[in-house]
Amino acid sequence: MTANFLEVKEITMDFGGVRAVSLVSFEIHPGEVIAMIGPNGAGKSTVLNMVSGIITPTQGEIYYKNQRLSRIKGHDYARLGITRTFQNLQVFDDMTVLENVMVGFHSNTKSGLISCGLKFGSSRKEEMDMHNRAYDLLKFVGIASLSYHQAGSLSYGKLRLMEIARALAANPKLLLLDEPAAGLNHSETAEMAEILSQIRAKGTAILLVEHDMDMVMNVANRIVVLDQGEKIAEGLPTEIQANPKVIAAYLGQEEGIQTISGGV
Numbered sequence: 001m002t003a004n005f006l007e008v009k010e011i012t013m014d015f016g017g018v019r020a021v022s023l024v025s026f027e028i029h030p031g032e033v034i035a036m037i038g039p040n041g042a043g044k045s046t047v048l049n050m051v052s053g054i055i056t057p058t059q060g061e062i063y064y065k066n067q068r069l070s071r072i073k074g075h076d077y078a079r080l081g082i083t084r085t086f087q088n089l090q091v092f093d094d095m096t097v098l099e100n101v102m103v104g105f106h107s108n109t110k111s112g113l114i115s116c117g118l119k120f121g122s123s124r125k126e127e128m129d130m131h132n133r134a135y136d137l138l139k140f141v142g143i144a145s146l147s148y149h150q151a152g153s154l155s156y157g158k159l160r161l162m163e164i165a166r167a168l169a170a171n172p173k174l175l176l177l178d179e180p181a182a183g184l185n186h187s188e189t190a191e192m193a194e195i196l197s198q199i200r201a202k203g204t205a206i207l208l209v210e211h212d213m214d215m216v217m218n219v220a221n222r223i224v225v226l227d228q229g230e231k232i233a234e235g236l237p238t239e240i241q242a243n244p245k246v247i248a249a250y251l252g253q254e255e256g257i258q259t260i261s262g263g264v
Helices: 044-051 074-080 097-108 113-118 121-140 156-168 186-201 213-219 237-241 244-250
Strands: 006-015 018-028 033-037 059-064 082-084 174-178 205-209 222-227 230-235
Touching: 006 044, 018 044, 018 059, 018 222, 018 230, 033 044, 033 213, 044 174, 044 205, 074 082, 082 156, 097 121, 097 156, 121 156, 156 174, 156 186, 186 205, 186 213, 205 213, 213 237, 222 237, 222 244, 230 237, 230 244
Parallel strands: 033 205, 033 222, 082 174, 174 205
Antiparallel strands: 006 018, 006 059, 222 230
16 A cells, blocks of 8 residues: 555445445645535535544545554544544633633643642643643634633634634644634635645645635645545646536536635
């Protein structure tokens, strides 16, 4: 097998008698953004759930740095350098924004529960380090001024940015994003696209499931297109825009053909 960063090989997912994904393959390399697009129900989230270990493929394999992810428990993914966000926000409303981001460090902490509770020297130092790093991440996504606000008081767009900061807390090498622009207005979407470009520039690979085609075309190096659970195209953004199969897959959707050339 070639030494690819992430290699998805002919993964298939059956739910009872329904085949949601069929023989999908693609690769991701370090510092690359791969966007996965397709009409509603195309199987995009199912693929993301398989890559992130939430569900196991019925057949096929997913390799990360030559390791079979099917042999890795889901809670160990962060230690491997894989983190993700969800379409539905995962927020601790009664905690501060900073504390929400600090939760993202849990997989890499060294102090035990007792030492953390009693504030022993090593755990106190580690907690302060997490505090400072969480603040830096909030500064990176542009909401450091909201660090001590309760998360439940933030707007939807700011919560999306907080979620990105928390996903970055584990210092991922592969970031899996499920519709990060969902619910954002135009300016917030542009802000999110800029942040993703900066993350890519730092060498982190991103697998992006997204409906906003303006953002996809701006940040993606390559695009994988699914339709009815099958991969129908893969290529550069300009190639995907002109691909007859992709255009046909989107015809009949509410947004019509502008989903390929404009925005969803």
